[in-house]
Amino acid sequence: MRLRAFGLLALSLSIVTAAAQADTDRQSPPPFNDVPQEFTAKVFEKNFIKREEMIPMRDGVKLHTLIFIPKGVKGAPMLMGRTPYNAARYEPGMNGDKFLREGFIRVYQDIRGKYGSEGNYVVTMPVRGPLNPTSTDHVTDTWDTIDWLVKNVSESNGRVAIIGNSYDGFTAAMALLDPHPALKAAVPVGPLLDAWMGDDWFHYGAFRQMMLGYVHMQTGQRGEGVIAPSEIYDKYEEFLRAGSVSGYAASNGLDKLPFVQRLLEHPSYDAYWQGLAVDKLIVARPSKVPTLWTQGLWDQEDMWGSNHVWRALKAAGHEANNWLVMGPWNHIQPWAGGTSIGPMKWPTDTSYQWTNEMLLPFLNEHLRNGPPANLPRVTVYNTGEKRWDKFTTWPTACDQGCGTKLKPLYLTANFNLSFEQSAQANGGDTYTSDPATPVPFLPRPVVDPFGEFGATGGLGSAYDPWSKWLSTDQRFVAGRPDVLVYETEVLTEAVRVQGIPIADIRASTTGTDGDFVVKLIDVYPSKDYTNPSASGYQLPIATDIFRGRYRESFEHPTAIPANKPQQYRFELPNVNHVFQPGHRIMVQIQSTLFPLYDRNPQTFVANIFKARPTDYKKADVTILRSKAQPTAILLPVVK
Template sequence: MLRLFSAAALAVFTLGSVASAQAQTPQNAAQRAADSLFVRQHYTKLDRQITMRDGVKLYTVIYVPRDAAKGNKYPFLMQRTPYSAGPYGENNYPNGGPVRSRELSQEQYIFVNQDVRGRYMSEGQFEEMTPTVPAAHGKPKKGKNPGHDESTDTYDTIEWLLKNIPNNNGRVGMMGISYPGFYASAALPDAHPALKAVSPQAPVTDEFIGDDAHHKGAFFLLDNFEFMNYFDAPRQGPTPKYEPMFSAESKDAYQFFLNLGPIKNADGAQYFNNHAKTWSEYLAHPTYDSYWKERNIRPHLKNVKPATLVVGGWFDAEDLFGALATYKAIEQQSPGAQNRLVMGPWTHGAWSRAEWSTFGPLRFGQNTAQYYRDNLEVKFFNHYLKNKGDFAAAEATVFNTGSNQWQNYAAWPPKGTQPRTLYFQEGGKLAFTPAAAGFDEYLSDPQKPVPYTNGIHAERNNEYMVEDQRFAAQRPDVLVFQTEPLTEDLTVAGPLTADLFVSTTGTDADFVVKLIDVLPDSAAGTAPGATPAPRAGYQQLVRAEPIRGRFRNSFEKPEAFQPGQVAEVKYELPDVLHTFRKGHRLMVQVQSSWFPLVDRNPQQMVTIPTAEAKDFQKATIRLYHDARHASGVQVPQLP
């Protein structure tokens, strides 16, 4: 899950992905040193503890432009984080700027970084994705204590800042990537009147449906196990540092988690040992019950007043869903809001990198991160907080991952798309016409799950979202369907819908559907940036998403499959904007495991967090594609 925390926090991992961390090359290390010197020269650092309405004090680090003492007035730009607002102490300046964007760090703002309650140096009890308490919103109610949430903590912080930090212009902006992106979203309901501009970036949004913890009910084992080792460590009170709970060194994550066995073994003495509060909560709530619903911010994004800039990455392994779902929730529930969406060719938080012109085998022909910061992020905050310049960005600024072009749309998904279904056919064919008869089947073995990536990796391979899928296509437990070479370009823009008619010899099953861009056999050379892999026939993953089959009809009420009976599994995959070029093929792969990214399904209708090794059984999965059971994937095609 790796919800974009500090490099210091990342360093505690022994088995974990460090893909979200800025690589410390000599060049960017020198740049960070220069940025740190700039902050020392131009800002005064203040460490304060701000009291919330219930008496809890939140540790807050404030950087005030030195020339504010001359009477110049500046807006606040705030981040609230569970990953440390440090460094702590007024003489300790950061190694870099006060925010991840170097361009914003060079601007004149009063920067505010705050530890949320229960984390690092703040008092209080931390709650995972703090449930929203609408009755508490707005100004504190005299004589009443209806509670608190992240909206009220943000409100109380802004109120204190306006009254206690001189030479402010009365305006506040807020931003955050990943978990801090959630805190940005959570500030929107009944926002303080001074909060004028908010940018939730890769925001954690709904942890059962599509972010971090689960995707369509399927538990993301690899990321959560790594992340919670550090993040979920118990604390006795305010602390400047967290230590991991255990060491789990391994050169082969696939084999490590296979050896771990059933997921309940992670709570053994060698690992979490029943000391991880959030991990235990996750496993104690294996359905979409009140625990998850209370932590879903989307229903509360109503009557949004601040301007919003929602940012996400097409290759974000953590929170692709969150950016799209947050933007859509604001559009649907706050139709008058100044709400914009940016989706780029980025992994988690890559838009804050100094350079992002390549990713794995892909070459974008431009520094997409620099483009975003110069043309969107800086202009957004400067316009709404300083009345500086114009902000004329389109409703949706979206990067086409097949043509390497930025596209501007008046809405997202774009108006005028036409839903077309790619139907599975006999002989591994894929076409826009339904099949007349047939089915395909495979044996799904929990002891030999399909890997999510090729090769041996000690940590999550962040490039899996664009990886060549030929390693999977050759397995007997992966079904492969592909079109004939395209006679003209085909652009897909918006969410995909998988509609599968299946049966199983078991009583439960996972399904993973992958949409793939297959390069023509005439493509020459090797895929740039990849390990020797012929470019001819390269099967580039465009989008993939799992679903836990028991949730095919309801995330609240799981339902067993009846062995041998046909059942429909229909679900939505996250959006894409991708042009499949003339001469390329569209491919769809279907499988029932994606390990160890997703935990193994026992393929029996048992409670998975308490399942025993004996519960994991082989099952024969059938995928039907006949006149009555027209399985396929619906794609929204741009004319």
């Protein structure tokens, strides 16, 4: 009886307890939260192994190096790059990059003084010698790195190639000055090789002042570049207010940066810049490493390097192990989508073709004993007929030493262009160049590509006119009174150009200094039903700027004699183009490309960077076009 009573009591208590819990549950619903306290997501395995190493250099400095090895690979070649832009940013995704999938071991290294590497950073560090008193440079660092890799990466076959774009292309080229025996190939892409003649810092003496933002980004700190936001959104307005280059540097605190100080001390092509000219160093110390020099025809940053070093090596008899490719690209397009530029759309992805049909066969031949790549000595995209052309030499038409000579396209009366020289005894067209209202190189507002809203900045990466400025429609300046515009009649037959145009300008100026900008332009028909955006488009084919004080010597500038005719002769960038029937050929001439290039005060001063506000004066510039003083663009016309 007691047991039965106890059981009934327990049952009653459990019923009461359950009822009470039910009441509690009704009063306190579960938390409103879709995030559980514990959850483990499925992890997908990467198809490569990552190693992180601090590789010692001969002076004891250790360089941060990332090594990515395809899983299960044995006897694989190594493809390395050396960068000031953070090796970690190149880490591949889950499936690796194309080269990992092709069985290459990928190596990325922070150069000394940047990001994870020890040591001191020097912008485009010179080779050991007068400009570098230390015992190391990029040449020794590359040699020491390769030596370590072949001894410590057991999955490799002991063969290495070095590859890189822009600054990374510069480090790739530097490796050729004393190549390690294991270095079997090099691929410098748009490399910074002569920064005064035509790469990042100058073009024929005109200073690319917007690159000061890059110096700030690169040298203001060891790690990620940070540029202080400007109070002015439009760089055109900001540089105009600052006055001279030195004024801009001082107002932004950049005059405290050592490299900016060196820039301000060396406005001319003196021993400093000549000692930094890697193309000249390579020709003086040619290597036997197979090298694929690669260049974009619209490279807005480094237009000089690859094509000039290839030409110099060829002239010196060292073309046997050197190849040249020039594609229809801006600075980064060899690695991005190469399907168009400006209004021109290509039938294929030219970047994909370069990678798969040229680069990979080249690497496989020299790193794996693969079948011969059979690359032509020179491969240049034909931007008029939209195909790759193959050449045994380059240029095919030139001033001298080629089968076809350059053909002058003369400026004539009424702003016409003609292959027939003017018979006029006198003739010229005058414009007023006013430093207070310089011609912009892009439609305003001009955004700093290295700043908070620019192409490389975080807030405005979608705003990227910087990479396209060389192919921008020039109608936005064609109506300015300080831009002279000459053009042919509508073409009735194709004009094919292959090579390097030369601007041969005859001019007088009321100033004692001045710049000359020349643009060779393909003018599209006024209405294009198949591609409306191309209607009337003024597409620059070749553009460059020349500082008048260097007309006699790049090293020793001289004042321009006022009101006396002078000759300004300089090469324009490479072209492989066909001006089609129905198009026109146009030439624009002006004195400023602002604010990309600094303003010329048009008054000769010893150091143009330190020009005073009173030195900036208007000048009347007359472009001469008479029989005695003919101005022409010498075109590499071929049949």
